[in-house]
Amino acid sequence: MFEDLSRKLDAVLKRLRGQGKISEANVAETLREVRRVLLDADVNYKVARQFMDDVLRRAVGQDVLQSITPGQLIVKILYDELVRLLGTSHVGITFSQLPPTVIMVAGLQGSGKTTFCSKLALHLKSQGKFPLLAAADVHRPAAIDQLEVLGQQIGLPVFTKRGADAVTVAKEAVEHARANARDTVIVDTAGRLHVDEEMMREAEAIKAAIQPHEILFVVDAMTGQDAVNTAQAFHDRLHYDGAVLTKMDGDARGGAAISLRATVGVPIKFIGTGEKPDALERFHPDRLASRILGLGDIVGLVEKAQAQFDGDKAVALEQKIRKSQFTLEDFLEQLQEVKKMGPLQQVLGMLPGANRLPANAEVDESALVRIEAMIQSMTSDERRRPQIINGTRRRRIAMGSGCTVQDVNKLLKQYEQMQRMMKTLSRGGRFDKMGRGMRIH
Ligand SMILES: Nc1nc2c(ncn2[C@@H]2O[C@H](COP(=O)(O)OP(=O)(O)O)[C@@H](O)[C@H]2O)c(=O)[nH]1
């Protein structure tokens, strides 16, 4: 997510970070470069200017130059201001006291509305809700089919009425939900390729007819500045409650995400990170800011892990990492869980410093299989205290796992590096050696 922006910022900030003595000229120069990087990422120029003004004001106010670590203090100020720009804290969906909660989803064609409807439905289902999907994009029969297929995939009902107009479908869907004890209705609507009067009128008519508790505007993050213009045009007519940024897994430059909140003044509530129904994340300004600044997303990572395996394990693991008591046994268990979490590339992207991995760093997943085999060939004493693994033991482990002694050496070295990084983390520092340390093979 935003690899390019993140890498450029990192390059600019790296110069500051290392320096003991920093002059006013260094700071001014760095901030100018940060501004240029933001504009490159398609951040709205007014937003970028205001942002830099705020950062500068705070840097002067906190007397950055007099502090012991001026470089780090600037990074901290940038982080704080970026979090603020992105909306400070997560804003969730407002549920009605009196079910069903009606959620209307609007946006341009192709922005990812229908996909988002199914993602949201699945997300709410996993939280114990009973959603009903409503196919109120009636202009293209294929749109109704698409929602029906998605509904089937996630095991949730879809209300359709072929031949009826959008307002009728939406209204009857809400009645159907009420009669059938569904506590949430998610209404998918039609979009067009561009903002146009007819689409707006239809959306307004649906809004008037069903009076949704929540209107979510879906926008493709890849469209940059355009996203912000469209978002404003929809907001002028619909006054929606939250925005959803889709296709954040693609090579979106970041401009839309960074400018949207500041320009339209509406919180971003979710982000879409893939085509599958489970590729949805709640939007957390602090996490995105730390990803952009290359500070990693440990909370997101632990949460993702948590969603995949049981919560107690995740908490225990986090504590172990923080206390640097991470053994090879944990490493093995972790590898097995990581395999369940999905593509390693995505998992690595959430780690601090990951923006310094080469853009297309290939992760050799078969290396994992070998590592697993090697750890499995160790005694439990060896797994807990790898320092006892001497030459004889290394040969035995290599034989037992069908690997070479060099492989075993490499694994132990990687484990050592990982431990060192975890120590840095537990001291509240950064994984600065991430780029080299964590690469598997
Ligand atoms: N990579 C990626 N593709 C997405 C995402 N959300 C939607 N899509 C794809 O974008 C295309 C348009 O999505 P759709 O939901 O039909 O858009 P709609 O016209 O607004 O309903 C489809 O091919 C989706 O699979 C996302 O978060 N990531």
Ligand SMILES: [Mg+2]
């Ligand atoms: Mg659609």
